[in-house]
Amino acid sequence: MKSLFAAVMLLPLAVVSVAQSASDLVILSKGTEIKLRMAQTLTSKTASIGERIELQVADDVVVAGALLVPKNTRVLGTVQEGRASEGDRKNPHKIVMQVDYIRLGDRRILVRGTYSDKGKIDRGAVVASTIAFGLTGLVVAMESRTGEIKEGTEIKATVAEDVALLPLATPANPRQTPAATPAAH
Numbered sequence: 001m002k003s004l005f006a007a008v009m010l011l012p013l014a015v016v017s018v019a020q021s022a023s024d025l026v027i028l029s030k031g032t033e034i035k036l037r038m039a040q041t042l043t044s045k046t047a048s049i050g051e052r053i054e055l056q057v058a059d060d061v062v063v064a065g066a067l068l069v070p071k072n073t074r075v076l077g078t079v080q081e082g083r084a085s086e087g088d089r090k091n092p093h094k095i096v097m098q099v100d101y102i103r104l105g106d107r108r109i110l111v112r113g114t115y116s117d118k119g120k121i122d123r124g125a126v127v128a129s130t131i132a133f134g135l136t137g138l139v140v141a142m143e144s145r146t147g148e149i150k151e152g153t154e155i156k157a158t159v160a161e162d163v164a165l166l167p168l169a170t171p172a173n174p175r176q177t178p179a180a181t182p183a184a185h
Contacts, residue, residue: 025164026066032159034111035059036075036099037152044095044117044147047082053097058154066167074103075157080114082147094118095147099157104165113157117147 039054047053055077061069081096099113 024166026063026068026167028061028063028068028109028159028163028165030159030162032061032063034061034069034102034157034159036113036155036157038149038155039151041151042079042082042095042097042149044082044093047079047095047097049079049082051079051082053077053079055099055155057102067169068165068167069102069104069109070168075111076100076103081116093147095149097149099155107163107165109163110160111157112160113155115149115153115155117149 035058036055037058039056042053053076055075057069057071057073057075060067060071077097077099079095080098081094094116096114096116099111099115102109102111
């Protein structure tokens, strides 16, 4: 009976706490640009369509003086163009990746952005192969290019929909640490 009484007495405090938190929410607006950084290198030789890829937020995302998404927060994306499957030996020459969402604690913030690289032709190799092997060397050299997106490459993405977030820190309380910090998965 005591625990029921205690729960009933504490309920108004919980409601006040939730209401106070709701008023502290800051909107991360649709279309807000966020700078990301590749956390791995992708190549058209090794990345398969549908493969999950890792990125990170490159700079703190601050709205109205409130830190909403800290630098280095995990971001996930998907390979859109690359090898058709793990066993595919054909080199597609082009790699295209799409950014899907920012992982902030147990929340997913949908973001949109793409990046691609169609590979570069090594002109020296083309000339040398053509001189050494004629037309066959030219074809082989042209087929040898590989699309690559290097680790650390910066990519821009935009927020896909309005999201209400509790600030992780504000100018009045810069050392504030939330109960749910971004998970490092």
